[in-house]
Amino acid sequence: MNKRANGHSAQPQSRINCPSSAKERLPSVDPYGFERGEDFDYESYEELMSEYLAVLTRRSIKWSKLLQGRSRVEKNMKVKRYVRKGVPNEHRTVVWMAASGAQEQLEKNPGYYRSLLDAQHDARLVDTIRTDLHRTFPDNVQFRRTAEPCLQSPLYNVLLAYGHHNKAVGYCQGMNFIAGYLIIIVKDEEKAFWLMDALLGRILPDFYTPAMLGLKTDQEVLGELVRVKVPAVWQLISDQGVMWTLLVSRWFICLFIDVLPVETVLRIWDCLFYEGSKILFRVALTLIRHNQEIILQGRNLPDICESFKLITKGPYVEDCHTFMQKIFNEPGSLSMATIAKLRATCRSRVEAEQS
Missing domain, CATH: 1.10.472.80 (Ypt/Rab-GAP domain of gyp1p, domain 3)
Structure with a gap:
């Protein structure tokens, strides 16, 4: 898989190098751990995010009032409208888990994820997953072996557990990037596993089976x-x-x-x-x-x-x-x-x- 597009790092036709002050204000790594390329337009990014952060602030207040600390999300027109307008990062895990049914599955199956990791593993599955670990987000500092903590370990666990959980799918290329994204956002490998189950088992059935x-x-x-x-x-x-x-x-x-x-x-x-x-x-x-x-x-x-x-x-x-x-x-x-x-x-x- 080709190296991923880096956050907001597009290449405008008439790009002008931004003042050094903008570069000094913004880090070379985005909030999710992805490195910004040499062509990253800091000035355009600052302008865009100054507007978007105001949107996120408004959305965060509305979501906090809606959820009121609960881990349940109803399916109705109001919530649908809220989702379409964006879920702030601090509420994403709760909303994704609840809306997808992953939270319900996690609660119905206490200890199941750990039991998959503790079971005897298929050697071929282990080898295939390990081969892809270092290829997952090479431009993300959190997935490098030198990172502390290194996200390769929870990524391996999620993919291994899912491979044993859904033997019809096992593991195929592309799943490592999905699991990696989930781990970055939810910061919890068991929740990432159940979100994988929701995506691959219910939302996108037969996407990742051998016949695809x-x-x-x-x-x-x-x-x-x-x-x-x-x-x-x-x-x-x-x-x-x-x-x-x-x-x-x-x-x-x-x-x-x-x-x-x-x-x-x-x-x-x-x-x-x-x-x-x-x-x-x-x-x-x-x-x-x-x-x-x-x-x-x-x-x-x-x-x-x-x-x-x-x-x-x-x-x-x-x-x-x-x-x-x-x-x-x-x-x-x-x-x-x-x-x-x-x-x-x-x-x-x-x-x-x-x-």
């Missing part, structure tokens, strides 16, 4: 949605004979990690845990629809692939608050009934191709 049937199906579903909502792009992709898996597999399998800035990914995950997998289509459709002029300039496969990388960078996706407002407006209506119908059709097609 769910993943392949949803990539095809996106293609069908693009045909209806952005027909010019669909026509270009069809005319060039490009497979959707070449363009969006990283978007889906890594849930936009290593694709979009970290704050934007976390906002997407807020909605993913609360509303389910539909959010992935909204994000993908918004990126494609908003940037269709860039995509339509492509004349061949390399051009099109490059355009799909280009559209995930820059101010549009860095301003996570505005971007999240766009994903609920730009693609238009997107009902679960529509997605379910498309999934049934596309799954049959994928199964036929695999057989």
Whole structure:
């Protein structure tokens, strides 16, 4: 997997080196432990975050009043609206755990996570996971062996436990980045394990099984949605004979990690845990629809692939608050009934191709 996009480190077209005072004020590592690249635009980041922090402060007050110290989150229109407007970091663990059902599973299964770690381990699973540990977020200082504490240890535990918990999935590349993100945010490996269970077992079933049937199906579903909502792009992709898996597999399998800035990914995950997998289509459709002029300039496969990388960078996706407002407006209506119908059709097609 390529080195991930670093927080808000896009490369504006007419970037001006920011004054040394801005660089002195901001650390070279973001709040999540990711190193900022040499091209990081400190001035733009300061300007953006000064506005976003005001939003987060307002949201934090509202969430504190809503939760009142409870670890339960109701499913209603008010909470849905709150989630879409963003969950502040201090409330993320509680909201993710409650909304996804992970908290309920943790409470129903006391000691289960530890029992998985204490059991005899599959040697092949252990070797595969260990091989990927040092490849997980090489630009994050918390995952380096010299870090204290080093997050490679809880990452190994979560992946090992999950591999034994869900033998149909075991372990595959991409899961290390998801588990790593969860550990960074929730700072508790047992909670990260149960959130993995919610994501891979209920929200995104069959995404990470050996056949990856769910993943392949949803990539095809996106293609069908693009045909209806952005027909010019669909026509270009069809005319060039490009497979959707070449363009969006990283978007889906890594849930936009290593694709979009970290704050934007976390906002997407807020909605993913609360509303389910539909959010992935909204994000993908918004990126494609908003940037269709860039995509339509492509004349061949390399051009099109490059355009799909280009559209995930820059101010549009860095301003996570505005971007999240766009994903609920730009693609238009997107009902679960529509997605379910498309999934049934596309799954049959994928199964036929695999057989």
